[in-house]
Amino acid sequence: xxxSAARPALQVLxxxxxxxxxxxxALAAARAKQTIVTFAFFAVITGVGGGTLRDLLxxxxxxxxxxxxxxxxxxxxxxxxxxxxADRWRMSALLWFDAxxxxxxxxxxxxxxxxxxxxxxxxxxxxxxxxxFGGIIRDVLAGEPSxxxxxxxxxxxAALGATVYVGAIMLGAPPALATIVxxxxxxxxxxxxxxxxxxxxxYRGSGPDKSD
Amino acid sequence: xxxSAARPALQVLxxxxxxxxxxxxALAAARAKQTIVTFAFFAVITGVGGGTLRDLLxxxxxxxxxxxxxxxxxxxxxxxxxxxxADRWRMSALLWFDAxxxxxxxxxxxxxxxxxxxxxxxxxxxxxxxxxFGGIIRDVLAGEPSxxxxxxxxxxxAALGATVYVGAIMLGAPPALATIVxxxxxxxxxxxxxxxxxxxxxYRGSGPDKSD
Amino acid sequence: xxxSAARPALQVLxxxxxxxxxxxxALAAARAKQTIVTFAFFAVITGVGGGTLRDLLxxxxxxxxxxxxxxxxxxxxxxxxxxxxADRWRMSALLWFDAxxxxxxxxxxxxxxxxxxxxxxxxxxxxxxxxxFGGIIRDVLAGEPSxxxxxxxxxxxAALGATVYVGAIMLGAPPALATIVxxxxxxxxxxxxxxxxxxxxxYRGSGPDKSD
Numbered sequence: 001x002x003x004s005a006a007r008p009a010l011q012v013l014x015x016x017x018x019x020x021x022x023x024x025x026a027l028a029a030a031r032a033k034q035t036i037v038t039f040a041f042f043a044v045i046t047g048v049g050g051g052t053l054r055d056l057l058x059x060x061x062x063x064x065x066x067x068x069x070x071x072x073x074x075x076x077x078x079x080x081x082x083x084x085x086a087d088r089w090r091m092s093a094l095l096w097f098d099a100x101x102x103x104x105x106x107x108x109x110x111x112x113x114x115x116x117x118x119x120x121x122x123x124x125x126x127x128x129x130x131x132x133f134g135g136i137i138r139d140v141l142a143g144e145p146s147x148x149x150x151x152x153x154x155x156x157x158a159a160l161g162a163t164v165y166v167g168a169i170m171l172g173a174p175p176a177l178a179t180i181v182x183x184x185x186x187x188x189x190x191x192x193x194x195x196x197x198x199x200x201x202x203y204r205g206s207g208p209d210k211s212d
Numbered sequence: 213x214x215x216s217a218a219r220p221a222l223q224v225l226x227x228x229x230x231x232x233x234x235x236x237x238a239l240a241a242a243r244a245k246q247t248i249v250t251f252a253f254f255a256v257i258t259g260v261g262g263g264t265l266r267d268l269l270x271x272x273x274x275x276x277x278x279x280x281x282x283x284x285x286x287x288x289x290x291x292x293x294x295x296x297x298a299d300r301w302r303m304s305a306l307l308w309f310d311a312x313x314x315x316x317x318x319x320x321x322x323x324x325x326x327x328x329x330x331x332x333x334x335x336x337x338x339x340x341x342x343x344x345f346g347g348i349i350r351d352v353l354a355g356e357p358s359x360x361x362x363x364x365x366x367x368x369x370a371a372l373g374a375t376v377y378v379g380a381i382m383l384g385a386p387p388a389l390a391t392i393v394x395x396x397x398x399x400x401x402x403x404x405x406x407x408x409x410x411x412x413x414x415y416r417g418s419g420p421d422k423s424d
Numbered sequence: 425x426x427x428s429a430a431r432p433a434l435q436v437l438x439x440x441x442x443x444x445x446x447x448x449x450a451l452a453a454a455r456a457k458q459t460i461v462t463f464a465f466f467a468v469i470t471g472v473g474g475g476t477l478r479d480l481l482x483x484x485x486x487x488x489x490x491x492x493x494x495x496x497x498x499x500x501x502x503x504x505x506x507x508x509x510a511d512r513w514r515m516s517a518l519l520w521f522d523a524x525x526x527x528x529x530x531x532x533x534x535x536x537x538x539x540x541x542x543x544x545x546x547x548x549x550x551x552x553x554x555x556x557f558g559g560i561i562r563d564v565l566a567g568e569p570s571x572x573x574x575x576x577x578x579x580x581x582a583a584l585g586a587t588v589y590v591g592a593i594m595l596g597a598p599p600a601l602a603t604i605v606x607x608x609x610x611x612x613x614x615x616x617x618x619x620x621x622x623x624x625x626x627y628r629g630s631g632p633d634k635s636d
Contacts, residue, residue, distance in 0.1 A: 034414065068334065122490070277483075
């Protein structure tokens with residue numbers, strides 16, 4: 001019930017996040033000089049991967065399977081990146097689009113998990129997975145070390161956005177407001193990380209550095 | 213209803229595809245000089261991986277879980293590759309078996325998705341995933357660069373077979389005929405690619421080649 | 425019905441296995457000098473990954489999703505490894521904890537599959553997947569060659585434990601007894617492998633060694 005007020009906004013956010021992640025998947029294929037078919041494959045997996053894992057885990061019908069529009073957006077993204085030679089775009093532009101997609105997907109994923117009756121902690125985990133899993137599969141398939149698992153502030157920003165959304169809902173905020181503050185919090189942290197080159201400290205072992 | 217006429221043929225195709233992919237998984241383990249246990253593990257994952265992902269996505273009970281025959285075929289394939297030192301077989305023989313399996317799995321996956329009420333585009337996607345996902349996991353686990361993601365015409369052939377099947381069904385063809393033309397189309401394209409060394413053109417970036 | 429007598433013991437074993445695997449995930453993050461966020465991510469994926477795959481395959485609600493305690497144990501494990509600089513612990517201690525977790529998870533996974541009506545062979549496969557899948561994802565994400573896929577006796581020990589459990593149940597043993605002999609069998613084989621450096625023979629190709 002409380003969810004329904006925010007649902008149209010969530011769907012717009014969801015579609016936007018799918019499209020942005022699909023573009024990032026196609027760009028990974030471009031970096032690897034792949035074919036148009038691999039462009040499409042990477043765009044689909046990166047675009048819908050995170051939300052697919054979320055839906056499987058919470059027992060929901062997978063969001064893109066019964067319809068054509070989400071896949072269509074992914075294929076369109078792949079085609080546009082190929083035709084427009086989009087790797088000429090400044091990579092910084094992509095980083096900012098990706099930041100928006102991540103912040104949107106973290107809140108959308110958390111909201112859907114809450115609406116399925118999950119407690120706060122697993123709901124936040126679902127938001128983090130939704131925002132990060134597509135990019136992780138993309139990196140594993142492309143054979144690149146996953147930037148998401150480095151010191152960059154990415155998963156942290158997704159976790160912050162998801163946590164702020166849950167906190168706002170628990171404090172009684174209307175879903176639309178909670179969505180705005182959650183997306184803003186995740187995006188702002190990620191934006192600072194991009195603009196200032198912020199990163200988290202890595203683990204410091206106990207002895208002299210052994211190169212394994 | 214319309215599916216039921218083609219069902220026995222589809223089940224035979226399905227079991228054949230599982231067996232062929234299980235052999236290819238065991239051969240990957242052989243190349244890596246693995247143990248008999250890893251042979252079995254690779255055979256199972258490669259044999260049933262694609263159909264497993266399809267069933268999870270469309271919300272069907274996973275096809276091999278409630279019975280023993282599919283797993284049995286995979287274990288048998290692993291044992292035979294081990295005992296017969298099957299890597300002595302000419303690899304070209306394997307390529308042809310694999311082409312049959314791919315073409316069969318693409319149509320079987322698409323047909324199952326259609327029978328669950330999916331629209332055309334996601335049904336084709338399911339056929340492509342069914343035909344390719346097992347091989348992709350096999351390559352990731354073996355630490356090999358996935359040949360499926362290179363310029364080789366593989367996913368394209370699966371997509372062609374799936375698309376032809378859907379088109380034939382939409383034009384009112386009986387399922388048995390649609391299956392035959394779909395499998396033939398996918399196999400023929402793949403066969404040309406193997407025999408003539410055809411491949412798709414890779415993406416050409418916009419500037420001088422940067423080695424990332 | 426027959427399961428219910430063993431259920432509390434199985435739940436304790438399950439939680440113990442999740443905790444032990446979460447520690448091993450956090451230690452992998454420590455080896456890679458990762459951040460606290462990646463510690464948490466690796467702990468969760470390694471801790472619950474195997475059981476998650478099992479539940480998706482058998483069509484059960486994913487065990488950790490509707491509650492907070494399993495995720496909480498994983499996050500706690502990540503925090504403790506970080507704070508206590510647990511990589512100073514002797515790695516041999518970890519190996520033994522991991523052996524207990526593997527043996528427990530193999531029997532827990534098999535028992536749950538049997539209780540969902542699966543035949544013997546797929547139930548044993550579920551036990552093996554539950555015990556090994558989390559560690560395999562951990563290794564793939566960390567970019568390490570998966571030790572589980574080498575000559576080490578690991579998957580074999582999980583398969584032995586699962587098979588002994590199924591055999592004992594089929595012979596009419598009460599579930600508590602079957603659990604004890606299954607866990608003991610898997611743990612003992614793994615313990616011998618660790619203590620004596622046992623490993624399985626790798627596949628020997630048919631010709632002179634070709635480096636692919």
